[in-house]
Amino acid sequence: MKEEHPVLKGKTLSELQALCTSLGIEAYRAKQIYAGIYKSRYTSLDQFTTLSKEIRELLKEKTVFPEIKLGRELISKDGTRKFTFDVEPGKEIETVWIPSADGERKTICISSQVGCTLNCSFCATGLLEYKGNLQTWQIVDQVLQVEKIVQDRATNIVFMGMGEPLHNYFSVMKAAHIFHDMDGMGLGAKRITISTAGVVTGINRFIDNKEPYNFAISLNHPNPNARSSVMDINKKHPLEKLLESARRFTQELDRMITFEYVMIPDVNMGKENAERLVRIARSVNKCKINVIPLNTDFTGWRRPTEEEVGEFVSYLRAKAGVPILNRQSPGRDINGACGMLALKGVRNEGSNKN
Ligand code: SAH
Numbered sequence: 001m002k003e004e005h006p007v008l009k010g011k012t013l014s015e016l017q018a019l020c021t022s023l024g025i026e027a028y029r030a031k032q033i034y035a036g037i038y039k040s041r042y043t044s045l046d047q048f049t050t051l052s053k054e055i056r057e058l059l060k061e062k063t064v065f066p067e068i069k070l071g072r073e074l075i076s077k078d079g080t081r082k083f084t085f086d087v088e089p090g091k092e093i094e095t096v097w098i099p100s101a102d103g104e105r106k107t108i109c110i111s112s113q114v115g116c117t118l119n120c121s122f123c124a125t126g127l128l129e130y131k132g133n134l135q136t137w138q139i140v141d142q143v144l145q146v147e148k149i150v151q152d153r154a155t156n157i158v159f160m161g162m163g164e165p166l167h168n169y170f171s172v173m174k175a176a177h178i179f180h181d182m183d184g185m186g187l188g189a190k191r192i193t194i195s196t197a198g199v200v201t202g203i204n205r206f207i208d209n210k211e212p213y214n215f216a217i218s219l220n221h222p223n224p225n226a227r228s229s230v231m232d233i234n235k236k237h238p239l240e241k242l243l244e245s246a247r248r249f250t251q252e253l254d255r256m257i258t259f260e261y262v263m264i265p266d267v268n269m270g271k272e273n274a275e276r277l278v279r280i281a282r283s284v285n286k287c288k289i290n291v292i293p294l295n296t297d298f299t300g301w302r303r304p305t306e307e308e309v310g311e312f313v314s315y316l317r318a319k320a321g322v323p324i325l326n327r328q329s330p331g332r333d334i335n336g337a338c339g340m341l342a343l344k345g346v347r348n349e350g351s352n353k354n
Contacts (some may be wrong), residue, residue: 009037009144010137012174013183019034023062025055031060031183038184041144043067068093068141070149080331082341083146087114087138091131093162094341095142096328097150105342107156111140111341112172113163119232120220122262123339124296125162133168139175143185143336158193160216162341165194166202176213189213195260203245207252216258216290217246221268222276231265243280257287261340263312264294265304274315281320282319287317288323295329295337 006019009193016030029317032050036042045056045065059065071084071092081097093101096109114131116123142161147153157179159165176192178184195204206215219242221227221234228234230292234242250256263269281287291313294303309326310340316324329337 005062005064007135007137008033008059008063008120008176008179010135010140011093012177013181018244019063023058026057029055029254032109034183037144038178040125041148043136043148066137066141068138068145070145073149074334074336076331076334076336078330078333080152080334080336081146081332082334082336085142086144087134093134093138093142094336094340095146095161096331097146097154098336106108106152106154107158108146108154109158110139110145111161111163112139112159112168115342116163117167118164119229120197120218122220122264122294122296122299122301124298124335124342125339127298128253133171136171136174136178139171140178143179143190144151154187155220156191156193157187158195160193160195160338164197164199166199166206168195169205173211175207180212180216193258195332196240197231197233198237198239199233200245203242203249207245207249210253214258215249215255216303217242218262219259219277219280219289222273222280223268226268226273230264242282246284246287250284255286259284259287259289261289261291262294262303263291263304263309265308267301269304269308269312273311275319278316278319281316281322285322289320290325290327291316292327292329292338295332295339 011029013034016034017027019282020027020030021037029051036048044050045060048056068085068087071086074082079099083095084092086092093111093113093114095111098107098109100289111134113133115128116125117130119126124281143154143157158173179187179192193214193216195216195218221230224239227239245259293309294301313324313326331337
């Protein structure tokens with residue numbers, strides 16, 4: 001690959017306009033290129049027939065139009081499909097296609113980094129070696145490639161794959177913009193969710209920039225000290241500051257924020273923690289809580305039983321005064337569920353196509 005050449009994919013329209021100008025191509029051509037990539041989904045420059053042959057040749061010579069490379073595909077009993085991609089040789093990420101049971105909602109869960117610098121003790125991605133941030137085109141291309149393979153379009157995109165999106169803020173927001181932009185993929189802002197383990201500086205930047213996307217915080221523990229013991233990031237960005245920024249979010253943007261809460265028996269499901277969680281919900285107020293049972297057991301912790309989940313959830317529903325969503329976690333049999341990315345091939349019951 002001509003490394004030094006600019007990449008056509010992953011550029012905003014105005015970046016493409018600037019690129020065209022710098023190559024001596026009329027700026028209005030940028031719109032045709034943008035539409036060719038995101039609306040027509042062209043995979044080769046030869047398909048851009050709205051452009052003259054001269055322009056296509058110039059683009060071939062001076063730019064690159066790369067793709068991330070499909071590695072393996074695993075298909076779950078429940079219809080979830082997990083893909084691995086090499087974004088570059090030796091840099092592997094995972095992307096998950098999650099159709100809802102009624103077929104109405106089709107979610108793509110995308111990665112923002114190769115591995116993760118965080119070390120959340122319940123999450124498999126933290127076990128991987130961190131190999132860097134993804135570039136915008138590598139984020140956007142996950143959606144283009146998966147949609148091409150499954151021959152369908154996503155209704156929702158969540159940044160809940162590998163990595164911490166707010167540690168790759170600008171590339172992530174640029175990708176989200178392309179997903180949302182009417183001239184790009186045209187997905188509603190509320191159908192795009194950014195999820196963070198709690199990078200307070202990033203949350204504040206998100207608020208300052210009035211980003212329109214859905215926003216989720218992986219709270220996971222309501223006790224300041226205990227949170228540090230399961231999520232290292234709490235030492236750098238303590239719970240109190242995190243909640244301050246969550247309140248600021250709801251007040252300044254006047255929007256609902258989501259808390260994700262992975263339920264781990266003997267860790268964060270006891271009475272005291274339930275009470276703390278209720279106090280947090282009440283203090284933030286404009287929020288909802290998605291609870292999700294622990295999916296991994298490599299930590300020695302176990303998954304909660306249905307009774308334990310039932311008890312915890314009913315307590316929250318009775319006291320918290322905010323919506324509590326008991327989230328299903330599709331794709332467990334292919335290690336495609338939350339917290340399982342990177343656990344490839346381990347106890348796999350799904351069918352491996354490759
Ligand atoms: N770093 C971001 C994006 C990853 S999202 C973040 O933390 O939000 C991954 C989601 O899966 C998070 O909500 C996380 O708390 C949850 N998760 C991680 N490990 C899990 C596990 N073992 N079981 C269930 N959920 C898990």
